[in-house]
Structure formats: structure tokens, C-alpha cells
Amino acid sequence: MESHSVLMLLNPLDLVTLFVFFACWWGYAFYAQYNSKRRSCLVSVLHQFRLAWMSRLxxxxxxxxxxxxMANLERSSLFFASSSLLIIAGLFTAFNYSEKAIGILSDFYLVSPMSQQEWELKIIVLVAIFSYAFFTFTWSVRQYNFCSVLVGSAPLATERGIEDSERELYAMxxxxxxxxAANQFNYGLRAFYFAMAFCGWFLGxxxxxxxxxxxxxxxxxREFRSKTFKTLSRGLVMKSHAS
Known part of the structure; x- marks a missing residue:
């Protein structure tokens, strides 16, 4: 499908919809990454807990x-990576049965009418989103593998000849x-969330x-105002007082 023909399929409202969708996704990703280094949030608080975990390790x-x-964390990423592949396979099936799927959806009152080309374009975008999620989750798995290697090669507590500063740097x-690895997992989850939002385009x-x-x-x-974040923050304060 050529880029010119794709643009011809989309009316101005559809183009605005695509812009709003990707602006929300990429805009929030930039906002969250920028603020995670400048204010307290789930990402920054959990990093402090991971640092304490590795220091105690x-x-x-x-x-x-x-x-x-570490194995449990890795399995979570593997689960979503496998789910992404299954969803992509289902989307290709829906792509091959475009006419039948459009006929079924046309019976629903809330679903806006669409041509076969529009249906295929939306399916292609969903395939791209879940493909991104798959690669993100698999990269998360690999990074957890790297971390497992670091844990396995970490110096023992009784091992001599290693300075405390070296242990601290290794823990960092x-x-x-x-x-x-956790950040990549988070990016993959966001792709799932925004894929669900994109499905709203089938309704209009x-x-x-x-x-x-x-x-x-x-x-x-969830990342900046949730009860989970506030509870973890209080736990971080208690940990700092205890130390």
C-alpha cells in the first residue's frame, strides 16, 4: 500500500486521530522519562529499592x-513477549478475513462503517504496535539475563581483597x-495499553x-500519584531512617 494511497484513505478527522494517539503515547513516554530523573515516581523509587537489594545481596x-x-521477573517479560506473538498471529488472521470481519462488525451499532482498506490499515498499525512490544519485552528478558550473570559473578561476602567501594560500585x-530491564518491560506494557486505546478507532x-x-x-x-507509589515512598523513607 503506497503512502499516497494511505493518505487518501484517511479523512482529516482520521489524521487528527492518529496525531492525537501518537502524541499521547510518545508525549507521555518523554514526560515520564524526563520526570523520572527529576522527581520521585515509581521508576525512581523502585531503582532505590533495587540498589538496596543488590547491596544486601x-x-x-x-x-x-x-x-x-530474578527468574520470576524474567518470566513476566517472557509471558508478555509470547502474548505479543499470539496477538500478532491473530491480527494476521483478521487481516486475511477482512471482508468477513467487516461484515460481522457492521452489525454492531457503535462500530463506525469502514472500507476494507481502512480495516487493513488499522490492523497493520496494531501489528506494528505489538511488534514493538514483542521486541521490547524480549530485550527486557535479555537484560534480566545479563543481570543474572552479574548476580552469579558477584563477589561473595567472605571473599577477601575486595574494597567496600568496589562492592558498592558493583551493586550500582x-x-x-x-x-x-524493568524500564523496557514498562515500555512494553505501555504499548499494550495504547494498543487497547487504538482499538477504540474501530468504534470511531x-x-x-x-x-x-x-x-x-x-x-x-499509577506512576506519580497512586497509593502503591506513596506506600513505596514511605517504605523508602523508613529504610533510610533505619540505615
Whole structure:
């Protein structure tokens, strides 16, 4: 499908819808990444907990529990990576049965009428979103693998000849890799959320725009205003007082 013909398929309202959708997604991603380095949020608080975890890991010789936690984190990313592949396979099936799918959806009152080309374009965009999610989750898995290697090669608590400053630096590196893996997992989840918002376009452009704004509001509340974030922040303060 040529770019010129794609633009011909979209009316001005559809173009505005696409702009609002990607502006919400990319705009919030930039906002969250920028503010995570300048104010307290889930990302920054959890990084401090990971740093404390890795510091304590270096003080003990038995690290079976740490390896188990790392494996659980890795499995979460693997689950969503596998889910992304299954969704992509389902979308290709929907792409091949465009006429039948449009005929079924046309019976629903809320679904706006669309041509076969419009249907295929929307499916292609969804495939692109979930493909991005797949690559993001698999990169998260690899980074958790790297972190597992760092945990396995970490110096033992009883090992001599290693300065405390070296242990502290090693813990910082492990925590940083673990946080990078968690960030990739977070990006993949955002792709899932905004894919759900994009599905609102099958009902109509206004549904898609409203859903995109709602996803931004939900993500903002969870990362900057949620009870979970506030509880973790209080736990971080208590930890600093205890130390």
C-alpha cells in the first residue's frame, strides 16, 4: 500500500486521530522519562529499592532467593513477549478475513462503517504496535539475563581483597541493569495499553482519542500519584531512617 494511497484513505478527522494517539503515547513516554530523573515516581523509587537489594545481596553468600526473584521477573517479560506473538498471529488472521470481519462488525451499532482498506490499515498499525512490544519485552528478558550473570559473578561476602567501594560500585551496576530491564518491560506494557486505546478507532475516531487521553491519565496516576507509589515512598523513607 503506497503512502499516497494511505493518505487518501484517511479523512482529516482520521489524521487528527492518529496525531492525537501518537502524541499521547510518545508525549507521555518523554514526560515520564524526563520526570523520572527529576522527581520521585515509581521508576525512581523502585531503582532505590533495587540498589538496596543488590547491596544486601553482596553481604550474603546464599543467593538462591535472589536468583529465584530474578527468574520470576524474567518470566513476566517472557509471558508478555509470547502474548505479543499470539496477538500478532491473530491480527494476521483478521487481516486475511477482512471482508468477513467487516461484515460481522457492521452489525454492531457503535462500530463506525469502514472500507476494507481502512480495516487493513488499522490492523497493520496494531501489528506494528505489538511488534514493538514483542521486541521490547524480549530485550527486557535479555537484560534480566545479563543481570543474572552479574548476580552469579558477584563477589561473595567472605571473599577477601575486595574494597567496600568496589562492592558498592558493583551493586550500582547490577541495580542499573535491573532497572533498565524493568524500564523496557514498562515500555512494553505501555504499548499494550495504547494498543487497547487504538482499538477504540474501530468504534470511531472520537473513541480512539478519548481512550488515548484516558490511558495517559491512568498511567500518570499509577506512576506519580497512586497509593502503591506513596506506600513505596514511605517504605523508602523508613529504610533510610533505619540505615
Amino acid at each position: 553482596l553481604r550474603r553468600d546464599n543467593r538462591i532467593a535472589d536468583a529465584s526473584v 551496576h547490577m541495580a542499573q541493569i535491573c532497572s533498565l 475516531p472520537y473513541f480512539c482519542m478519548a481512550a488515548s487521553v484516558m490511558v495517559v491519565a491512568v498511567l500518570y496516576r
